[in-house]
Amino acid sequence: MNELPNCETLLLERDSGVLHVTLNRPDSRNAMSLAMVGELRALLAALGDDRETRVVVLRGAGGHFCAGGDIKDMAGARAAGVDAYRELNRAFGSLLEEAQALPQVLIVVLEGAVLGGGFGLACVSDIAICAGSAQFGLPETSLGVIPAQIAPFVVKRIGLTQARRLALSAARFDGREALRLGLVHFVEEDANSLAERLLESLEQVRRCAPGANAATKALLLASEGADLGPLLDSAAQRFAEAVSGAEGSEGTLAFLQKRKPNWAR
Template sequence: MHEDVLLRTREGAVLRATLNRPAKRNALNGAVFGALEELIADCAVDPSLRAVVLSGAGGHFCAGLDLTELAEGEAALARNHRMGAILAGLSGLPQVVIAQVSGAAHAGGLGLACAADLVFASADARFAAPETRRGLVAAQILPWIARRTGRSEAARLVLQAHVIGAAEAWRIGLVHGVAEDADALASLVGQVLADVLQGAPEALAETKALLCALGPIVPDGYAEAGAQSFAKSAAGSEATEGIAAFREKRPPSWTTH
């Protein structure tokens, strides 16, 4: 079990799951992957649960992969496969999954938000897919961004790799609503939950199943191609330089050419 990195609070038919590595802006590491996998497995077999709210502790949603634990080779391949499976698992849950986003939702954190059914953000939320600036690729999160924003805006996010605010995220369809601050966001999510819980439990689950039946978010073969691509980039010299530059708070060498 990984209770320390993912806090769970049950409120009747609602489960609140809070990523809990605030000192790391809730960055994803092996323990968080394991906790999310356990969460998905438990929710998938709990018909009494009707909604899951995913958030982050300490003022941030999730800053993406913990680069201090970046793996290479087969380990990078396996971790990227796990990321893809977690995104698909969240999306495929019979419950309504709501992302409650404050602060950073970057890289894998952006992927988690996009895999949710509904996303609401506070005005201080910031969204980015900065992988290319680290010498990496936005592999498994890309289909989920495209699902949420459309291919054109997804292309801009992963190629320009810039940070956008909550208002811009709402404009491009990445989030469903923006609240002024954390308290207002909690109130907004509460209102949405009240609406969701007006729905009949089996009807909600069947509706989720029909949404999934509209077609796969991730094309056949993409998960493997994405994992291979990420592993290749993680083992390359650009990732070595990009991650070093990120840690040292300096521009990577390629920006000076």
């Protein structure tokens, strides 16, 4: 199990193969500061080859997920000019890329503000659970800026037509609309229901072999824009390696013996 980095803006808790990560800047509705981006990226790097951590659950403290980028950081970069703004913005895009490619299953629990950068994090999750009262939106254009790093992930998540409407109107919407758009998978009306849905999702993921999940996630992500023939050739090779590997052998044997495989016990 890899050692986790020390964090000032994140709360970390490990529990039976699950890493609970809480964005912990409640005084700013967990706005994404440069320090938080750096800590999240360091955490994801530490998890890259950690096979004992099977699921990462990401949520926010104080009743909000994330209200977007930290305006104070943007103001602080003003004196350094365009280059500082570019580096600040691109760092968040790198975070989204790294979160999307995480080999573990990424579950987000969305409450309160899910705006801008928080919206982007929701778009790179594998499983998204939200409160019906959560408030989603892309407010960038109402501030005179653009959702530069977020936009490609939003388009992939909900499609170009809806992304255009939301980005060009800065419209706010709730959890039920997020479900209709395909941004989230589950919407719950109270804290108990949110907790129960999270437990159910964790139980379902635990039934799946961690190595098989990581390979499947990589295959699904590679399918976007890839040529079909080479993609299927690569998938066949991955299948052969999986079925002849330790997890494939254990999974098929467990099926024949009518028992749970060792990763699901």
